[in-house]
Amino acid sequence: TSDGTEQGGQWCYLPLLDRVRECRPADRAFVLAVCRRESRFPDLERQSRKLYRNSSGFWETELDYGLQMIHIPKGRVTIGDDQLHEHTGNCPSHSVILDDYWIGKYPITFDQYDTFAQQIGLELPPDEAWGRRRRPVIYVNSSEATDYANWLSGKLGLHFRLPLETEWEKAARGVDGRKYPWGNTLPTSRLANNNNRLRETVEVGSCPDGKSPYGCHDMAGNVWEWCADFYNPDSYDGIAIKKPSGLISETQRVFRGGSWFSNNEKCQVAYRDKYAPRYRFRDVGFRLVMEL
Numbered sequence: 418t419s420d421g422t423e424q425g426g427q428w429c430y431l432p433l434l435d436r437v438r439e440c441r442p443a444d445r446a447f448v449l450a451v452c453r454r455e456s457r458f459p460d461l462e463r464q465s466r467k468l469y470r471n472s473s474g475f476w477e478t479e480l481d482y483g484l485q486m487i488h489i490p491k492g493r494v495t496i497g498d499d500q501l502h503e504h505t506g507n508c509p510s511h512s513v514i515l516d517d518y519w520i521g522k523y524p525i526t527f528d529q530y531d532t533f534a535q536q537i538g539l540e541l542p543p544d545e546a547w548g549r550r551r552r553p554v555i556y557v558n559s560s561e562a563t564d565y566a567n568w569l570s571g572k573l574g575l576h577f578r579l580p581l582e583t584e585w586e587k588a589a590r591g592v593d594g595r596k597y598p599w600g601n602t603l604p605t606s607r608l609a610n611n612n613n614r615l616r617e618t619v620e621v622g623s624c625p626d627g628k629s630p631y632g633c634h635d636m637a638g639n640v641w642e643w644c645a646d647f648y649n650p651d652s653y654d655g656i657a658i659k660k661p662s663g664l665i666s667e668t669q670r671v672f673r674g675g676s677w678f679s680n681n682e683k684c685q686v687a688y689r690d691k692y693a694p695r696y697r698f699r700d701v702g703f704r705l706v707m708e709l
């Protein structure tokens with residue numbers, strides 16, 4: 418293609434093929450064969466409709482059921498922000514090392530969740546008459562979000578789950594300690610749907626200028642997102658540099674990212690909020706992590 422990519426069936430390789438169009442046909446065939454043989458994600462490629470490097474330079478895949486997942490590489494990241502109010506339980510900032518994982522490019526939409534609900538006979542969640550389709554699903558509690566992840570795992574033969582809050586935060590801010598997915602400037606209508614400007618959700622991906630360093634959309638505003646962790650306000654005190662294993666209290670579950678109603682502070686990537694996991698809200702949804 419004109420940008421140097423090769424697309425054929427489920428294959429789409431960018432990093433080694435940006436100059437393939439300059440090759441002789443026999444050389445091009447050889448390079449394509451090497452890419453297929455030495456791919457890093459053989460299990461994923463069997464399920465992928467497409468696998469490629471996105472505009473931010475990270476692996477992205479498109480799967481059935483409308484899923485788009487982005488690869489977050491293994492490495493160290495700073496979690497928390499000492500400048501946020503202590504009542505959010507995010508002090509002190511600290512370093513953790515995370516294994517690589519894949520996270521949803523967007524929150525799960527009504528289209529995606531409704532397919533699940535209809536197939537297993539659940540009542541569809543309400544939409545406040547704002548619309549469904551590509552708007553993020555709302556009025557889903559954390560157990561229902563987990564049920565969706567388990568159903569999807571069975572359908573695709575891959576492992577999906579809610580993200581740990583450290584995984585969510587790394588995907589939202591990258592490794593440079595920024596306050597928002599796009600940087601350190603305050604949110605505007607081009608960057609995020611927050612501050613009750615529109616008084617409702619918008620379709621996922623409506624604020625592309627606000628995407629994270631990895632290319633994840635809607636990680637500030639639109640809907641809060643359930644995480645796998647149960648909330649502990651003291652969990653950041655004296656934490657070791659390691660992969661987190663979850664928190665200790667089981668009365669309130671963490672959600673992250675702020676919503677269409679949230680002020681600027683609550684949309685910062687380090688801000689932690691929580692609620693009882695059985696409740697459903699008009700401004701809380703979720704996205705998924707995929708493990709390989």
